[in-house]
């Protein structure tokens with residue numbers, strides 16, 4: 001299982017990265033985990049868009065799902081003919097929400113994609129074993145534990161502090177954790193993690209490596225790394241476009 005960071009910018013695309021998107025490739029199965037603003041273009045550096053086997057969306061905030069609009073156009077109007085509907089695992093209401101965003105009166109979201117509602121639990125998607133839990137965020141949001149070939153990736157999606165993330169990430173080889181907030185007294189609760197909090201969750205889960213992601217362009221990324229390092233003593237990196245993990 002190889003994981004490629006397609007986009008890591010938090011909340012909106014940054015000058016050097018699209019919003020959230022990760023490509024998971026087992027060699028014979030390719031999954032896009034989130035497809036945020038700007039990610040559809042960048043993804044084509046790493047995969048053909050017709051070669052994707054499934055999409056999983058953590059939640060329906062625009063910076064995690066809005067490029068599904070462009071992807072539906074690619075699949076519905078492909079010059080070789082419409083591509084077969086692609087399995088999409090997403091929170092309840094995704095088809096309606098994304099259809100409104102697309103605004104198509106002809107071929108639309110449900111022509112391009114077969115939507116399944118995510119629930120907390122464990123499912124098999126192709127060769128991947130994926131365990132989901134609810135995160136601590138204002139809309140229904142899932143974090144993930146993705147297992148294949150003895151390797152484990154955990155992904156926080158967007159979340160405030162939660163024991164559920166520690167459970168999901170327990171002993172994972174890599175925790176890809178959001179670190180949206182800079183340390184400060186006035187951060188709203190139940191929304192995002194600071195880098196220090198990401199480090200604390202990683203330490204409690206005893207993960208092999210922490211990769212900070214969903215960093216917001218107006219924050220100081222170097223300061224975020226320092227804050228995380230103060231809480232987590234293991235290997236630590238910041239996500240970057242094209243960064244490959246686990247493979």
Ligand SMILES: [Zn+2]
Nearest residue numbers: 011061063158
């Ligand atoms: Zn986000």
Ligand SMILES: [Zn+2]
Nearest residue numbers: 059061137158
């Ligand atoms: Zn969000």
